[in-house]
Amino acid sequence: MAVENVSHTLLNWYDRHARQLPWRTPPGSNLRPDPYAVWMSEIMLQQTTVAAVIPYFEKFMARWPTVAALAAADDTDVMTAWAGLGYYSRARNLLACARTVVERHDGHFPPDESVLLALPGIGPYTAGAIAAIAFGLPATVVDGNVERVVSRLYAVNIPLPAARAELRRLTAGITPAVRPGDFAQAMMDLGATVCAPRAPRCLGCPLSVHCRAHAAGTADAFPVKPAKRARPERRGTAFWIERDGHVLLVTRPARGLLGGMRALPTTDWVDKDADGLSETLPGQWQVASTAVRHIFTHFALTLDVAMGNAPHPEMPGEWWPVDNLHEAGLPTVFAKAAAAALAEREQPC
DNA sequence: AAGCCGTGGCA
DNA sequence: TTGCCAAGGCT
Numbered sequence A: 001m002a003v004e005n006v007s008h009t010l011l012n013w014y015d016r017h018a019r020q021l022p023w024r025t026p027p028g029s030n031l032r033p034d035p036y037a038v039w040m041s042e043i044m045l046q047q048t049t050v051a052a053v054i055p056y057f058e059k060f061m062a063r064w065p066t067v068a069a070l071a072a073a074d075d076t077d078v079m080t081a082w083a084g085l086g087y088y089s090r091a092r093n094l095l096a097c098a099r100t101v102v103e104r105h106d107g108h109f110p111p112d113e114s115v116l117l118a119l120p121g122i123g124p125y126t127a128g129a130i131a132a133i134a135f136g137l138p139a140t141v142v143d144g145n146v147e148r149v150v151s152r153l154y155a156v157n158i159p160l161p162a163a164r165a166e167l168r169r170l171t172a173g174i175t176p177a178v179r180p181g182d183f184a185q186a187m188m189d190l191g192a193t194v195c196a197p198r199a200p201r202c203l204g205c206p207l208s209v210h211c212r213a214h215a216a217g218t219a220d221a222f223p224v225k226p227a228k229r230a231r232p233e234r235r236g237t238a239f240w241i242e243r244d245g246h247v248l249l250v251t252r253p254a255r256g257l258l259g260g261m262r263a264l265p266t267t268d269w270v271d272k273d274a275d276g277l278s279e280t281l282p283g284q285w286q287v288a289s290t291a292v293r294h295i296f297t298h299f300a301l302t303l304d305v306a307m308g309n310a311p312h313p314e315m316p317g318e319w320w321p322v323d324n325l326h327e328a329g330l331p332t333v334f335a336k337a338a339a340a341a342l343a344e345r346e347q348p349c
Numbered sequence B: 001a002a003g004c005c006g007t008g009g010c011a
Numbered sequence C: 001t002t003g004c005c006a007a008g009g010c011t
Helices: A003-017 A035-045 A050-063 A067-071 A075-082 A089-104 A113-117 A124-135 A144-153 A164-174 A180-193 A212-216 A322-327 A332-346
Strands: A233-243 A246-251 A292-295 A300-309 A318-321
Touching: A003 A180, A035 A050, A035 A089, A035 A124, A050 A075, A067 A089, A075 A089, A113 A124, A124 A180, A144 A164, A144 A180, A144 A212, A233 A332, A246 A322, A292 A332, A300 A332, A318 A322
Parallel strands: A233 A300
Antiparallel strands: A233 A246, A246 A318, A292 A300
């Protein structure tokens, strides 16, 4: 279908329905947003809801207002500030990217999609989004929303992820040369508020007249997705080791799950059916009566919390004041474990 | 190239 | 309660 039909209709809708967001300028504005703010928001928004991002975006922009300020920040301060937002490799890449921009690009984000793509943490979607939104370049921007909107618009029967190439080609076909940033954001707003994953509101959709899936009455059948595998169950034990008003924290290895984050010491987390070792813990421990339950992307965890005193006078890690534990930047699973330990401590048995 | 990588809201 | 999913990137 013609570029003008879809893009003009969508931009008209966006002019009236654009959401006000802290990193946005108004639709049709001649003012372009700060590329640093665009980049910050796009990294935070990767697989993360707008509602979850907003307070973190405000906090980061207030504390590190420029890419130079962020590049000069301590790693631990950035990881701590990111705590709770999830996907912690993003925080490490955020810092690496800021430092690369300062050192290799004179403190300015490059107005070039392929150069952006080479920066840490910036993939095809984010490179296109920054190019279009911050620099007004005619990039093809495809995120999960756009995949859904376009797969319905053209009733694409190929299942994801094999459909990606076709969806990108179709998106490029409707991307206008004018207002590419507004077009990208309009597609994402439409996907978030109208062309929703479940129960799409086709009655209020400006594109329904162009939409093949709507014509067939099967909008909610797209995009076609493969069946997903069952989520494994794992279990483990976290240790609340307290001495003189302080609790022992460790820093997890930089790579892997919760990489680079402060944590309670733990056993390995093993498959639920594996041979147990909880009955062979050395020393004397009081195990919290209620285990912590936490769902990660690719496994579910049941975590016992074992409380005790330091078995050895010197242990590797940080002795963190219990009264200031909220400032340690613990990922949510360990914040839950700490809460369980503290509840148990105040009401033993 | 398919698996890894968090969290919270919602039906 | 359980499953689904959200502005993906990295290896």
